[in-house]
Amino acid sequence: MTPAPTPSPTLAAATSAPTPPGPFASKVYPYTLELPSGLQTRRWTEAVVAWDGTARFGTDSRAVDITGTVDGALLIFGLPWNGDLAGFMDLIAESATRFHGCAAVDDASPFEVNGVAGLSQHEVCAQNTPVLSTVLVNGGHALAIRVMVNADKVDVIFDHVVTWLSGLTWEGS
Numbered sequence: 001m002t003p004a005p006t007p008s009p010t011l012a013a014a015t016s017a018p019t020p021p022g023p024f025a026s027k028v029y030p031y032t033l034e035l036p037s038g039l040q041t042r043r044w045t046e047a048v049v050a051w052d053g054t055a056r057f058g059t060d061s062r063a064v065d066i067t068g069t070v071d072g073a074l075l076i077f078g079l080p081w082n083g084d085l086a087g088f089m090d091l092i093a094e095s096a097t098r099f100h101g102c103a104a105v106d107d108a109s110p111f112e113v114n115g116v117a118g119l120s121q122h123e124v125c126a127q128n129t130p131v132l133s134t135v136l137v138n139g140g141h142a143l144a145i146r147v148m149v150n151a152d153k154v155d156v157i158f159d160h161v162v163t164w165l166s167g168l169t170w171e172g173s
Contacts, residue, residue: 032171072149072150078144088142104122122158129149136168
């Protein structure tokens, strides 16, 4: 049975004040993330519903945890997942193409953070927006970490995201 798409009404605009120091614990997804000091440019907007694997995701989605960083907008969402890492990357890429006109500009690169395997790939989406799409699968759950990259950060964003993810802990791990 395919779940019904999750509606994606526009969220209220996030405040421009940085989030107070400390970890962000998602209320919908099984992770906590502590970003490096000075990285955030606005407070987190928290997901209020889980992504169903078919609904549009973006900065106006109710299914995405979002914050601003000095490198660009950071979006995190996921779903229960018993498939492999490449399959989840394919699901995210297909949705990004369908909803945002994204196309990969390189092959997916494997990496590891805190013992968890990941894949990361640069994309260019509608209106020439550079995006770094990163996925992780751990303990029956998958997370997509997408950064709508500021143009001057494209060459360093992969290294930055891997560093940020060193502050990720999985609930129940």
